[in-house]
Amino acid sequence: GAVVSQHPSWVICKSGTSVKIECRSLDFQATTMFWYRQFPKQSLMLMATSNEGSKATYEQGVEKDKFLINHASLTLSTLTVTSAHPEDSSFYICSARDLGGQYYEQYFGPGTRLTVT
Amino acid sequence: DQQVKQNSPSLSVQEGRISILNCDYTNSMFDYFLWYKKYPAEGPTFLISISSIKDKNEDGRFTVFLNKSAKHLSLHIVPSQPGDSAVYFCAANNDMRFGAGTRLTVKP
Numbered sequence: 001g002a003v004v005s006q007h008p009s010w011v012i013c014k015s016g017t018s019v020k021i022e023c024r025s026l027d028f029q030a031t032t033m034f035w036y037r038q039f040p041k042q043s044l045m046l047m048a049t050s051n052e053g054s055k056a057t058y059e060q061g062v063e064k065d066k067f068l069i070n071h072a073s074l075t076l077s078t079l080t081v082t083s084a085h086p087e088d089s090s091f092y093i094c095s096a097r098d099l100g101g102q103y104y105e106q107y108f109g110p111g112t113r114l115t116v117t
Numbered sequence: 118d119q120q121v122k123q124n125s126p127s128l129s130v131q132e133g134r135i136s137i138l139n140c141d142y143t144n145s146m147f148d149y150f151l152w153y154k155k156y157p158a159e160g161p162t163f164l165i166s167i168s169s170i171k172d173k174n175e176d177g178r179f180t181v182f183l184n185k186s187a188k189h190l191s192l193h194i195v196p197s198q199p200g201d202s203a204v205y206f207c208a209a210n211n212d213m214r215f216g217a218g219t220r221l222t223v224k225p
Contacts, residue, residue: 004160034213044161044206044215059214093160095213104149104210108160 002028002098006109013084013116020080021112023094029074030096034106035067038091050077084116119216120144121209127220136194138219140207143188147209152181152192155204155218164205165192197223 003026013019023033033050048069049057056069066088068080077096081088091113095106121142130136140150148169153161167174167181167190174181180193194201204218 006160036215043217044155046214049213091158095160104208105151105163105166106153106161106208106213108153108162111158111160113158 002026002096002107004094004096004107004109006092006094006112008112009110010113011115013114015085015116016083018080018082019084019114020078021092021094021114023077023079023096023109025075025096025098025107028096028098028107030098031074033071033077033094033096035069035077035079036093036095038093038111044093047079052077081114084114086116089114089116119214120147120212121207121214121216123205123207123216123219125219126217127222129222129224130197132199132223132225133196136192136197136201136221136223138192138194138205138207138221140190140192140216141188142190142209144209144212145188147212149210150181150183150190151208152179153206153208153215155206161206194221197221199223199225 005024007022031052035047036044047062050069050071052071058064071077093111095108151166152164154164155161165179167183183190202223204220206215206218
């Protein structure tokens, strides 16, 4: 089946620094990838839709200048948390849809645990 | 605006019994529905789906039922196993916004 990887799987950074998280589709191409943030009590919040070769589409309430998304190729999207603060500590998950696969099915990465100290 | 909702945040069942997870949607244009399963500290994984041309789709212990008139779908797991304990999310078409999910706990 289709595989999506994320790197790093966990990261600890100091407040004020920036952190980049990579999302890769390993065996398929994805023009669109999605970034989620998991809050306590299980909910998954869609942050933005990452489009290859164009600007990302952010959900209401998500600061685009804080969460920079770049989708440089059909297999790679990156999320950069700029000037991170402790409240940005969370579990970030990306997903992608296989262009040639079962329609509407998403493949999720394993997630990245970000801790800002 | 959340077009797919799960109103039960949690469900606890005994091993071997049936688990029924529910999902409601508002958009009558939706024609494809998916269930995902998520373990802690992992990304969700696809579980089962159903097209609106069907009212039932079965895959082993998992069956999804679709009631278009009620805009309701349900996931049945039988028999439930402790390894099924996870958070379950439903989704529809290309709506990428998940609801709160339902946390299923299967007790041995």
